[in-house]
Amino acid sequence: MDAGLVDLANRFGVATAYTDWTGRTVDVPESTLVSVLAALGVDVGSPELRAAAVADQERAYWARPLPPAVVGRAGTDTTFWVHVTHGADAHVWVRLEDGTVRTGTRQLDNFTPPFDLDGRLVGEATFALPGDLPLGYHRLHLRSGDTETSTALIVTPRWLGVPARLGNRRAWGLATQLYSVRSARSWGVGDLTDLTDLAVWSGAQHGAGYVLVNPLHAAEPTTPMEPSPYLPTSRRFVNPIYLRVEAIPEYADLTKRSKVRELRDEVRKRARKHDSIDRDASWSAKRKALKLIHRVERTAGRELAYQAFRTREGKALDDFAAWCALAERHGADWHQWPEALRHPDSPAVARFADKYAEAVDFHRWLQWQLDDQLAGAQSAAVRAGMALGIMADLAVGVHPNGADAWALQDILALGVTAGAPPDEYNQLGQDWSQPPWRPDQLAEAEYQPFRALIQAVLRHAGGVRIDHIIGLFRLWWIPQGALPTEGTYVRYDHEAMIGIVALEAHRAGAVVVGEDLGTVEPWVRDYLAERGLLGTSILWFETDHQGAGGPLPAERWREYCLSSVTTHDLPPTAGYLAGDHVQLRESLGLLTRPVEEELASDNAAKAAWIAELQRVGLLPGGPGIEEPTPEQTILALYRYLGRTPSRLLSVALTDAVGDRRAQNQPGTIDEYPNWRVPLTDSRGKPVLLEKIFDDPNAAALCEAMHSIVTPRTT
Secondary structure, eight states, X not given: OOHHHHHHHHHTTBOSEEEOTTSOEEEOOHHHXXXXXXXXXXXXXXXXXXXXXXXXXXXXXXXXXXXXXXXXXXXXXXXXXXXXXXXXXXXXXXXXXXXXXXXXXXXXXXXXXXXXXXXXXXXXXXXXXXXXXXXXXEEEEXXXXXXXXXXXXXXXXSOOOSOTTTTXXXXXXXXXXXXXXXXXXXXXXXXXXXXXXXXXXXXXXXXXXEEEEOOOEEOOSSSSOOOOTTSOSEEXXXXXXXXXXXXXXXXXXXXXXXXXXHHHHHHHHHHHHOSSXXXXXXXXXXXXXXXHHHTSOOOHHHHHHHHHXXXXXXXXXXXXXXXHHHHHHHOSXXXXXXXXXXXXXXXXXXXXXXXXXXXXXXXXXXXXXXXXXXXXXXXXXXXXXXXXXXXXXXXXXXXXXXXXXXXXXXXXXXXXXXXXXXOSSOTTOEEXXXXXXXXXXXXXXXXXXXXXXXXXXXXXXXXXXXXXXXXXXXXXXXXXXXXXXXXXXXXXXXXXXXXXXXXXXXXXXXXXXXXOOSSOOHHHHHHHHHHTOBEEEEGGGOBOTTTTSSBOOGGGSOSSEEEESOOTTSOOHHHHHTTHHHHHHHHTTOOSSOHHHHHHHHHHXXXXXXXXXXXXXXXXXXTTOOOOOHHHHHHHHHHHHTTSOOSEEEXXXXXXXXXXXXXXXXXXXTTTTXXXXXXXOTTSOBOXXXXXXTOHHHHHHHHHHHHHHSOOOO
């Protein structure tokens, strides 16, 4: 491979080779490197261009007086470089976010030779900041001669851990896909009132510490609505399909409440006739009702609250609302809009927002209502006795045609998509069709968009699960039009990104759970543990690699971890025990080996787990013993979680009601009804939320988990 191309790839954090899930070293094709570097703004189409790119990169480095952002840990000295005219003085100080000025930096040895920048020799010096700086977002200042500049200084927690209100206790919680959890009063899709009721029931009645929900991120405001909560139009804002219309205060003053009831009854009637979630029907009805309520005059106090919300959210809210209104008139793909409207800062967008002010305000107002109802759900969960309350879920990225891709287009990489290389369970790899952050531009923006995202997702939550958290370390980039197998890894500044997550969680009093499944560099899990972020363990994936390859004994599982039996990318446990996941992948052509081999391997793994349950006495074993029922096996599997040291234990709501169908089958879009599967019982009959509250099997599983995490008293 060309040495110049390899050099540039290394400079920009692009992997030229990687180790796959089988342990084999794979060399990345030159064509992939060229495409990925192009997405980073580096033209490497010829040796001359490559040499010029190296020179430009070096010049840009030396022309910058300070790094784009400096990130450190509390209690540890933070070092950074400065560039000044060779021989000139460098005066450095810090202005804390409360306005206080701090000095006391130390200069360290730095013997880097000066650089000739257009005839001016530029020298490099290294300074160390004291380790007693407070947590927060500060400014680092540099003055040399008549020139003064500054950059972001972010001081992050050395260790996060679990919130103080949880203490040394363990907690269990339910994990659910909210849209599938429908009640008798919801509009065909589970909503925030349903979430509140589920939290109160599980917390007050069964001692649950949290409810983990799917990402509630915003989808497009038009139909068809993207069903995947992991492919949102925006991660910062919320999908108004989750609003309970009747819970909005202004509904009480609406003169056309009968019209709202007609819309609600029609969508409920439609939902009873279909065996899948119909978001389009639900949203179409809700949107009409919400339009009516939006026009109701607010009280003076409510108006003040709305204005305060608008002030807090600022330009990001205005941009999102403008995109929604534009999408309603020009379609949900901003790439197809008139060219003048394709950037949020264009004068044409401002003129549009003025002309269609009511349409734009409607979408701002929706986010205010969501903020209200999310706050109410979290408050009710905590008042019901939950230590954490609602645990949010943060998706990896956003839809390439959506609001965030439009608003943040200068910070996202174009011409590539994020995904995952092949692994044991997705042997063809995955293309998530999402534009990834550009690590260089994210740093240039002082991580402000990322900071705002984490703040938003934690505003009304006691925890957050970060999907594919290894994407904050390195992310699989796939050139546009290429197969998922033809991508490569791009590095991110994990110290900065994990540090910001920890800082925001510390300020919110929240726990962070990283979904660290799949192909993960071993040191990454050690790093997450070192920073006090929890990992994720799924029982079926916990293998004893140091022994014979069977189940990992419970006592050797991780402590700082959220552990569960299953995940939304697998069937519920009843379906998994029946081998549904293998048969489904075979029917969809997703296997890379004969189905007989796959079934044999899967049956052997399940038999090993049954044997482990028998070994520890959670299931009876031996000759003449009757085979346990699925319900008995499921209960034993969850009790096994209780024997691990894991701080958080998670029960899939689908397992509590005996459901069998997976919510999602990776590697498919419409071949399987992904993210459209309602909650059903073991016979495939839809289960309403009210029925769960009286379900003896659900109560038994919840009580088993409650007894596990409740300290015994003598």
